[in-house]
Amino acid sequence: MASIESSSTDRPAPIGPVDSSKTPRYAGFATFARLPRLDQLPAGEKADVAILGAPFDSGVSYRPGARFAPAAVREASKLLRPYHPGLDFSPFQAVQVADAGDISINPFHLEEAMGQIEAHSEELVRAGSKLVTIGGDHTIALPLLRTMAREHGPVALLHFDAHLDTWDTYFGAPYTHGTPFRRAFEEGILDSSAVSHVGTRGPLYSKQDLTDDKRMGFGIVTSADVMRQGVDAVVQALRERVGSRPLYVSIDIDVLDPAHAPGTGTPEAGGMTSRELLEILRGLDGMNLIGADVVEVAPAYDHAEITSVAASHVAYDLVTLLAMQGR
Numbered sequence: 001m002a003s004i005e006s007s008s009t010d011r012p013a014p015i016g017p018v019d020s021s022k023t024p025r026y027a028g029f030a031t032f033a034r035l036p037r038l039d040q041l042p043a044g045e046k047a048d049v050a051i052l053g054a055p056f057d058s059g060v061s062y063r064p065g066a067r068f069a070p071a072a073v074r075e076a077s078k079l080l081r082p083y084h085p086g087l088d089f090s091p092f093q094a095v096q097v098a099d100a101g102d103i104s105i106n107p108f109h110l111e112e113a114m115g116q117i118e119a120h121s122e123e124l125v126r127a128g129s130k131l132v133t134i135g136g137d138h139t140i141a142l143p144l145l146r147t148m149a150r151e152h153g154p155v156a157l158l159h160f161d162a163h164l165d166t167w168d169t170y171f172g173a174p175y176t177h178g179t180p181f182r183r184a185f186e187e188g189i190l191d192s193s194a195v196s197h198v199g200t201r202g203p204l205y206s207k208q209d210l211t212d213d214k215r216m217g218f219g220i221v222t223s224a225d226v227m228r229q230g231v232d233a234v235v236q237a238l239r240e241r242v243g244s245r246p247l248y249v250s251i252d253i254d255v256l257d258p259a260h261a262p263g264t265g266t267p268e269a270g271g272m273t274s275r276e277l278l279e280i281l282r283g284l285d286g287m288n289l290i291g292a293d294v295v296e297v298a299p300a301y302d303h304a305e306i307t308s309v310a311a312s313h314v315a316y317d318l319v320t321l322l323a324m325q326g327r
């Protein structure tokens, strides 16, 4: 396991999280994992990895509320600690991780909203930050993928979700949370030889949904496959499919069973456990991860922060995987 714990450059040591043995976790402003805000870094210092909020839920087909997720996930992330034992790595020591705040997104104009997400993410990426974006509904993955493809060319995609999200339109609308990956396919920003859904389950509109999805190149690892084959076999198959291609990971929190993530807009029974999801993510260690998102947390339907805690741990694993690639 590649482990880069220190830097050879003359940049100052990263500013880490607020020390929870000095200031209690429940005190103070909420940033992701109690990390500094981007604007608190010394002048000229970049975030190697940035957590970015994308509060937007005007693309949903069912329960709204994911616009409140960035705040809820930050709040739930206060209990995260600096060392990741599963990956044997201290991400906040190795690189500068910072909270880049929320994008200002127009809730009344979908195209403008996507433009704002694309522009803001591009600015951060150009400044040298790898992004873990907290949605928001799944619509936000499309502008984020556009940004990634502009930097890297067509990208490999691992899409963790109960749903395919390769549907065509809803009520005639092309940009919704059920359609981002069909639009991405049409725009040529995905590397169709290396795209896969993981955790898929639940009723579809028709069998044609699967035919269309396959035509776009997607492989499917269902949630039942995860249960039957086990985490290690799934990880091996995903690694083989993606290889060393630039990889974007999009995680719809509804990939988890509603027992593990009740706070979401379109829940489906029979999902993965949070343990399975986290173990699959850890299995991606060493792959060419370029960015990630965690979407579809809808705090109003949550209980005891079950969903936002799960999302905060998922985001922490993604941050750690990105941090392991070094400064």
Ligand SMILES: N=C(N)NCCCC(=O)O
Binding pocket: 061, 062, 138, 163, 165, 177, 178, 252, 254, 265, 266, 296
């Ligand atoms: N992306 C999420 N979470 N859901 C898409 C479901 C679209 C539908 O209502 O069929």
Ligand SMILES: [Zn+2]
Binding pocket: 161, 162, 163, 252, 254, 255, 266, 296
């Ligand atoms: Zn979903």
Ligand SMILES: [Zn+2]
Binding pocket: 138, 161, 163, 165, 177, 252, 296
């Ligand atoms: Zn989705």
